[in-house]
Amino acid sequence: METEPIQCITILAGRDRNGVAEPFGRIDINPGDTISIVGPTGSGKTAFINDIEVFACGDTITGRTILVNNRMPPESFVRDPSKKPIAMITQNTKCLSDLTVREFLAMHVRARGITKADICTKTLALANEFTGEKMHLDMRMTGLSGGQTRSLMVADAVLISNAPVILLDEVENAGIFKDRVISCLKSHGKAVIFVTHDPLVSLLSDRRIVMRNGSVERVLTPDGNEREALTVISRMDALMGRLREKIRAGELLTGPVGSA
Template identity: 50%
Template sequence: MERISILGGHGRDGTPDSIDRLDLRIGDVVSVVGRTGSGKTTLINDIELFANGDTPTGRRILINGAPPSPRYRDDPAHNPIALITQHTTFLSDLPVDEFLHIHAAVRNGSAERIKDMVERTLIFANQLTGEPILTSSRMTELSGGQTRALLIADAAVICDTPIVLLDEVENAGINRSRALELLRNSQKIFVFVTHDPRIALLSDYRLVIRDGRIDRVLYTDEQERRLAPQVGRLDDALAELRERIRAGERVASFAGGIVP
């Protein structure tokens, strides 16, 4: 896997996408931004479904410059895309350990490799969430943040797919900076649907969606890269404030400088 290409389609009113073709290459971190209802999730659905002019947008998806192999759709073990959505009610009511072992086995790993993958997945996930994930917990007992952290780790370690689509992970309460840091160590294509300025500014470029179409492609410039640490400090201060409130503490002497 070297690249996935989006061939332009159109928005809800028939206005064409601003791009004829956009190549996403291994190692790229991409944000999809736009107002609520603009069509961000529709774009990643086109990617996940390997659209071939057969979706409402008329877009087409190519893998390494060619139409995707039918086995990508027909055989989950060969699908190169992992999609992490906002909806996790589909998860089976299994203990975490059993869920991960079953999934690792489906990916055709040996017993020794399965054990290693499960351990690495849990280590990865527990770096993204405040409360540790216990292997004895049932999947349906996990919080939204724990579930999303586990699915991100599962996609990075067990699935090991070259393309990972993440739909508004900031809403789950995970450590976003740590997630980006860990994910960047993987040679994959990451596409974030996001409203989060921190994620957007740490991306290589962002696709701006308007009225269902790709309106612009903005590459993160040096000025924005210099701004990113300031945005990060503000975000960290707000995260600390949230944690102190969750812990039942007073915040009048909040170290981040935010005084109620």
């Protein structure tokens, strides 16, 4: 089981805060899936991805159970971070050690016993695709911005941890190119689950899980019906990105904003 590739992660329903059973039988997550978790603050979004992260077996507050390839996962998946097939990256996730990017990546590569010589430069190059503020290997981890840190953590999860499932908790505020992260994760066959308030991230996902009162209220599959909205929002997001860059560059936005 430990070497068997992950084909499917299944979430079996639990209960809401009043003890009422959740209105779904199971939610299956396959390689390449993108799912966003939406809902008001306090509706149980973070608890949902925590259940996945710890492979809940009816022992968390939600009562949900997580299966891997339709079976209970082996204990090492849960207990040994180097065997765990899930990488969770939150706004709190940081490198606390005062290391350079090079030392940080090398430390992880060593811990994983990876011998590919160029893995650190590859990871850095991938991270730099996700952020507008380029990093280099001699920068200090503690000096990176939120966006740079998040970009590096995602690239690290993809290439060094090689985790098949990536959980991202509200990363949109961190100043990373969300669309590039999503297409990169898809092209690497990663399943990715976003906790998000961001319209673009939600619309770029194949499925949307709507949370309320600690329970999954609905699972939406837009199936192309939101294409028109996605086109508009992509354009708006690109515009916001350009405006952000201009403001950061110290420009005054005096011209017509729509054509910025």
